[in-house]
Amino acid sequence: MKAKVKTNDVILQTVTNVVAFIIILFSLRLFFSGHYTPGGGFIGGLMTSAAIVLLLLAYDIKTVATILPVDYKIITAIGLLFSVATGAGALLFDVPFLTHAYDYFHLPLLGKTSLHTAVLFDTGVYLVVIGVTMTIIQTIGVSE
Amino acid sequence: MTNLLILPILIPLFTAIILMFISKYVKVQRGISAVSTLLTVAASLVLINTVHQHGIQTVNLGSWVAPFGITLVSDMLSALLVTTTSIITLVVLLYSFKSIGVERERFYYYPVVQFLLVGVNGAFTTGDIFNLFVFFEVMLMSSYVLLVLGGTKAQLREGIKYILVNVISSALFVITVAYLYSVVGTLNMADISRKIALVDQPGIVTAIAILFLLVFGLKGAIFPLYFWLPGSYYAPPTPVLALFGALLTKVGIYSILRTYTLFFYHDTGFTHEILGILAILTIILGCIGAIAYWDVKKIIIYNIIIAVGVILFGVSTMNPEALEGAIYYVVHDMIIKAALFLLVGVMIAITGTANLKKMGGLIKHYPWLGWTFLVAAFSLAGIPPLSGFIGKLLIVRGSFAAEAYVGAGVVLASSLLVLYSVIKIFLNGIWGTPKEYNGASKGDARYLWMTSLILVVLAVCFGLGAEAMRPLFSQAAEVLVNPDLYIDAVLKE
Numbered sequence: 001m002k003a004k005v006k007t008n009d010v011i012l013q014t015v016t017n018v019v020a021f022i023i024i025l026f027s028l029r030l031f032f033s034g035h036y037t038p039g040g041g042f043i044g045g046l047m048t049s050a051a052i053v054l055l056l057l058a059y060d061i062k063t064v065a066t067i068l069p070v071d072y073k074i075i076t077a078i079g080l081l082f083s084v085a086t087g088a089g090a091l092l093f094d095v096p097f098l099t100h101a102y103d104y105f106h107l108p109l110l111g112k113t114s115l116h117t118a119v120l121f122d123t124g125v126y127l128v129v130i131g132v133t134m135t136i137i138q139t140i141g142v143s144e
Numbered sequence: 145m146t147n148l149l150i151l152p153i154l155i156p157l158f159t160a161i162i163l164m165f166i167s168k169y170v171k172v173q174r175g176i177s178a179v180s181t182l183l184t185v186a187a188s189l190v191l192i193n194t195v196h197q198h199g200i201q202t203v204n205l206g207s208w209v210a211p212f213g214i215t216l217v218s219d220m221l222s223a224l225l226v227t228t229t230s231i232i233t234l235v236v237l238l239y240s241f242k243s244i245g246v247e248r249e250r251f252y253y254y255p256v257v258q259f260l261l262v263g264v265n266g267a268f269t270t271g272d273i274f275n276l277f278v279f280f281e282v283m284l285m286s287s288y289v290l291l292v293l294g295g296t297k298a299q300l301r302e303g304i305k306y307i308l309v310n311v312i313s314s315a316l317f318v319i320t321v322a323y324l325y326s327v328v329g330t331l332n333m334a335d336i337s338r339k340i341a342l343v344d345q346p347g348i349v350t351a352i353a354i355l356f357l358l359v360f361g362l363k364g365a366i367f368p369l370y371f372w373l374p375g376s377y378y379a380p381p382t383p384v385l386a387l388f389g390a391l392l393t394k395v396g397i398y399s400i401l402r403t404y405t406l407f408f409y410h411d412t413g414f415t416h417e418i419l420g421i422l423a424i425l426t427i428i429l430g431c432i433g434a435i436a437y438w439d440v441k442k443i444i445i446y447n448i449i450i451a452v453g454v455i456l457f458g459v460s461t462m463n464p465e466a467l468e469g470a471i472y473y474v475v476h477d478m479i480i481k482a483a484l485f486l487l488v489g490v491m492i493a494i495t496g497t498a499n500l501k502k503m504g505g506l507i508k509h510y511p512w513l514g515w516t517f518l519v520a521a522f523s524l525a526g527i528p529p530l531s532g533f534i535g536k537l538l539i540v541r542g543s544f545a546a547e548a549y550v551g552a553g554v555v556l557a558s559s560l561l562v563l564y565s566v567i568k569i570f571l572n573g574i575w576g577t578p579k580e581y582n583g584a585s586k587g588d589a590r591y592l593w594m595t596s597l598i599l600v601v602l603a604v605c606f607g608l609g610a611e612a613m614r615p616l617f618s619q620a621a622e623v624l625v626n627p628d629l630y631i632d633a634v635l636k637e
Binding site for chain 1: 150161164206
């Protein structure tokens with residue numbers, strides 16, 4: 001086996017530190033703009049996982065696991081629970097499954113805002129996409 | 145309650161999610177999945193009762209009115225199939241407790257079984273052709289996982305084959321739905337039927353009908369699209385095999401039954417004749433396979449193919465009596481196939497081999513197992529008081545009425561060969577000289593046998609109580625014969 005050459009990824013790591021945040025912010029923007037403009041839970045989740053994958057490229061799996069100490073399989077399950085529970089919430093009001101509700105609220109800072117239960121459903125999608133993508137990538141990454 | 149018919153889908157879905165959180169606690173997982181599947185069975189029984197009392201149940205998801213949203217429709221056919229599916233899953237779960245092994249149980253076995261139940265129940269209940277595709281995928285992805293879970297060499301090899309075939313057939317499904325959508329411009333099944341009736345099924349719709357036959361034939365294993373089934377079903381462990389054998393092909397059959405009675409009933413000369421010919425060839429090929437092998441699993445696997453042929457032949461005649469027989473036979477076949485796979489699994493657990501020539505004399509130490517198997521075998525072949533008889537009788541009578549004599553003859557002749565194939569197992573495996581076995585202990589074998597006994601008892605009751613069940617099946621067949629009932633229930637006009 002060849003002797004391990006000590007590499008120095010200082011440029012990659014420094015850039016990643018800045019860029020990962022920009023990517024995550026952009027993914028959140030995509031996520032929240034899904035109702036009126038292109039975007040939504042799926043693309044938002046994919047882009048958030050892209051930020052984490054960039055971290056994985058710049059550092060190693062162990063470091064990223066200390067930065068984000070989460071089990072992505074649990075994230076997937078939580079996301080599913082969010083989506084299904086949002087749909088099943090309709091059962092409590094005896095209306096058909098997946099019936100959504102919305103209303104306008106006056107929030108401090110934001111002013112008149114419409115809040116819609118579809119966002120909760122989309123949050124579930126967002127979490128499932130992150131959970132599944134990261135589970136796949138990490139599982140492939142650690143298996144020999 | 146508006147959402148009753150969604151419960152058989154929602155309960156397993158919730159259970160699967162909850163089980164994902166506790167994958168390491170095997171005993172808790174067993175308890176939760178058994179209790180929730182029991183709830184699913186209860187919900188589906190209530191559903192049968194409601195459909196029987198008040199007619200077809202529909203729910204428009206998200207409160208969007210019929211052709212624009214997804215509608216779930218539960219007529220008697222789907223309610224019966226959902227109930228049968230839930231009961232079989234419950235029994236297979238109980239069987240798995242002592243059979244599947246802790247390693248697999250820790251690795252998300254129970255959540256995946258629940259997801260399979262979601263997919264199958266959803267496919268039986270949906271009233272939207274694209275939603276049917278989605279539930280097909282839910283079911284197929286769970287079956288991919290169940291097929292390869294454990295990672296033995298045979299499972300991986302057959303898993304690749306199975307995934308390849310199903311990915312291709314799913315792509316064909318999407319293409320077919322795209323063609324249909326470009327012709328009729330809707331995805332709601334009742335609305336599709338209405339639009340096809342308006343244009344009186346031109347040639348392009350007949351072509352789409354044949355494409356649907358190809359797609360569902362690949363899922364449901366008809367001749368000549370059954371080639372993947374014997375190998376793929378041979379690989380997984382017994383409880384998974386029982387689930388596959390009892391449920392998966394039946395979803396394909398249900399889809400053919402639904403599309404050929406709801407969509408394409410205007411010009412039956414071409415489509416239904418092809419279906420009939422393929423069904424007869426399926427029976428013949430299945431019979432050849434069933435008598436050729438000396439392997440207990442292979443024999444029962446080929447019996448699945450025979451049953452697929454018999455049911456689809458009943459469908460192809462489009463005769464009310466034969467359709468009723470086909471429905472009866474689907475339910476019977478789901479129960480008895482699961483029972484037979486589980487019983488054969490007990491034999492394999494005891495003897496440690498699937499080869500019939502290495503077995504023998506099980507009746508000496510396991511008389512209960514032997515006689516249960518004999519009852520199940522007679523029931524499969526259709527000996528009069530048992531459950532296989534009525535369905536086949538109705539199919540044969542219906543096809544005589546429709547003057548399809550060749551098919552009726554083949555169905556009758558196939559019963560003999562079915563009987564021969566299972567009696568071969570009985571005579572060589574259970575009769576004969578006893579041998580030394582070092583498989584499962586007697587206590588474990590007794591537990592496995594007792595869970596499979598539930599299904600055999602159910603099959604016997606199903607045969608003896610045929611008269612009491614008859615109104616349910618007549619009601620199910622009525623909707624197939626008269627699709628306007630379905631359309632009116634969904635579109636409410």
